[in-house]
Amino acid sequence: MNTAASQLQQPQPAPGPAAQPQQSQQPQQFQQPASHTQQWAPVIEAHDLVMDYTASMARAQAGHGVTGVIPAGTGAGYASANPAAAGPGAIQAGQPSQPAQPGFAMPTMHTLALNHVNFTLREGETVAVMGPSGSGKSTLLHALAGIIKPTAGTVIFRGADLSRMSDAERTKLRRNDFGFVFQSGQLLPELPAVENIALPMMLDGMPYRTATDTAILWLERMGLRALATHRPGEMSGGQMQRIAIARALAVKPAVVFADEPTGALDQATGREVMGILMAAARDNGSAVVVVTHDPNVASFCGRTVMMQDGRLHQTDANPNSAPAGGGCQPQADWGWPEGAEPPSASLRSAAPAGGSETTAGGAR
Ligand SMILES: Nc1ncnc2c1ncn2[C@@H]1O[C@H](COP(=O)(O)OP(=O)(O)OP(=O)(O)O)[C@@H](O)[C@H]1O
Numbered sequence: 001m002n003t004a005a006s007q008l009q010q011p012q013p014a015p016g017p018a019a020q021p022q023q024s025q026q027p028q029q030f031q032q033p034a035s036h037t038q039q040w041a042p043v044i045e046a047h048d049l050v051m052d053y054t055a056s057m058a059r060a061q062a063g064h065g066v067t068g069v070i071p072a073g074t075g076a077g078y079a080s081a082n083p084a085a086a087g088p089g090a091i092q093a094g095q096p097s098q099p100a101q102p103g104f105a106m107p108t109m110h111t112l113a114l115n116h117v118n119f120t121l122r123e124g125e126t127v128a129v130m131g132p133s134g135s136g137k138s139t140l141l142h143a144l145a146g147i148i149k150p151t152a153g154t155v156i157f158r159g160a161d162l163s164r165m166s167d168a169e170r171t172k173l174r175r176n177d178f179g180f181v182f183q184s185g186q187l188l189p190e191l192p193a194v195e196n197i198a199l200p201m202m203l204d205g206m207p208y209r210t211a212t213d214t215a216i217l218w219l220e221r222m223g224l225r226a227l228a229t230h231r232p233g234e235m236s237g238g239q240m241q242r243i244a245i246a247r248a249l250a251v252k253p254a255v256v257f258a259d260e261p262t263g264a265l266d267q268a269t270g271r272e273v274m275g276i277l278m279a280a281a282r283d284n285g286s287a288v289v290v291v292t293h294d295p296n297v298a299s300f301c302g303r304t305v306m307m308q309d310g311r312l313h314q315t316d317a318n319p320n321s322a323p324a325g326g327g328c329q330p331q332a333d334w335g336w337p338e339g340a341e342p343p344s345a346s347l348r349s350a351a352p353a354g355g356s357e358t359t360a361g362g363a364r
Pocket residue numbers: 053054111112113131132133134135136137138139140307
């Protein structure tokens with residue numbers, strides 16, 4: 001990586017409700033890495049999140065807001081994808097919730113994609129979300145990022161309740177304070193790399209020239225200066241992901257949400273992309289939430305949490321990257337931690353009903 005470019009930094013807003021992204025009219029400058037001493041305050045706090053897609057869709061179709069209240073702790077009244085994990089009174093998948101009435105059957109086979117989840121992300125912290133397919137990982141990420149409105153529960157970003165924001169305010173929040181990296185396909189195919197990176201900055205009001213100058217600096221940092229005028233269709237998967245990372249981080253987001261960011265890459269490229277993502281986020285002071293099936297990807301993060309059947313199970317500080325309690329700690333070379341015990345090893349063996357610091361009403 002270009003040494004000078006690797007120091008690409010932006011001024012960090014002070015944590016707190018009043019913190020706003022700073023919008024410079026100059027290209028970003030090279031600065032010293034951000035201090036992490038102020039990065040322990042919560043940046044996102046999620047309380048008692050419930051996501052019932054069926055109920056939310058029904059309420060939306062009926063023109064109601066999403067205010068459903070579902071009993072905490074048991075998932076009572078709802079089917080579980082894993083009946084053994086369902087609480088007492090839970091309805092098994094495939095069973096109607098009401099006794100059948102002659103001539104009128106209305107099965108409600110709801111599955112809670114989020115079942116009373118609590119989650120705290122601290123400033124600058126890096127967290128991996130793992131778990132089986134369908135366990136609710138992406139739903140959690142989308143709820144934290146304000147992409148979907150949970151059926152119940154609250155998401156607080158630096159003291160502001162997302163559910164109390166208008167759609168326009170939430171859109172602004174996503175644009176200014178959050179960055180997104182998906183598995184693939186997030187780049188606009190008709191724009192060259194430099195404009196793909198510049199676009200979110202321009203949407204935030206930055207003049208074209210300043211935004212593209214800043215984008216060039218990011219391209220240099222990514223080692224992709226030569227691809228500035230290339231369109232996504234002319235790039236490899238790894239190159240596209242590096243462009244996507246630059247685009248996500250160029251707006252100085254407080255939080256980067258990454259959903260399977262290496263899912264379409266081979267292992268070596270995935271390792272490289274994760275190293276770049278984490279180094280850039282660290283230098284930016286951005287917190288990161290990574291949804292992944294890959295324990296090697298999770299091992300880049302300070303902490304791993306495990307989703308199963310809509311519940312968030314135990315948290316596990318990754319010994320190779322952060323002290324207990326999480327936090328973004330730079331690794332020696334931002335490669336795979338050598339000889340690392342994947343955090344998922346212990347998580348995989350965790351009993352679904354084990355103590356959770358993140359399930360509503362559950363003991364830490
Ligand atoms: N838009 C939707 N409408 C209805 N149900 C949905 C929707 N999105 C997800 N679900 C359901 O919510 C549950 C959780 O899905 P989610 O995508 O969050 O799981 P995941 O853990 O991210 O899965 P994967 O690892 O396969 O991506 C699943 O049962 C899924 O079918």
